[in-house]
Amino acid sequence: MNNMKSNLSYKKTKVLDYDNTEYFLYHMPLMSCIQNILEISDISQTFALEYEELYKTTKNGKKNIYKEQNNGIWWKTTQSTLPTGAKILSIILYSDATNCDSLGKS
Incomplete structure (x- = not known):
């Protein structure tokens, strides 16, 4: 995160009007996030x-181990369908949240 550009801009989207109060979602466009991550030179x-x-070697021979995403059958199958030179890049997204009770405290 420290190597990312500092000009990441959030967007404000109105999601609800309730009881004379407007509620907004502050978010960053997904493609902007991915682009900024990929611009880190050594990542x-x-x-x-x-x-x-x-x-894993067992008494009965070898047994597949599924430890990471790129060890799975899906990855192997999908990779074989890609054009020459194309790669799969798995990105895990995480969202932080703030909960508010009915009194407006967070």
Whole structure:
């Protein structure tokens, strides 16, 4: 986060009028967030961009291990359908929230 551009702008969207009060959602467009993350120069070194098959050796032979997203069958199948040079980039989104009670305290 410290390496991201500081000009990330939030948008304000009115979502509700209730009891003479306007309620707004403050948000950042998803594509802006992704673009800012990808502009960090050394971040791509930490990406898992290829399917990686993991095995565990047992008495009965080898057994697949599904540990990370890029170890899953979905990743392997999807990667095989991509054009040459294209990669899958998995992004996990997180949202923080503030809860307000009926008295307006947060």
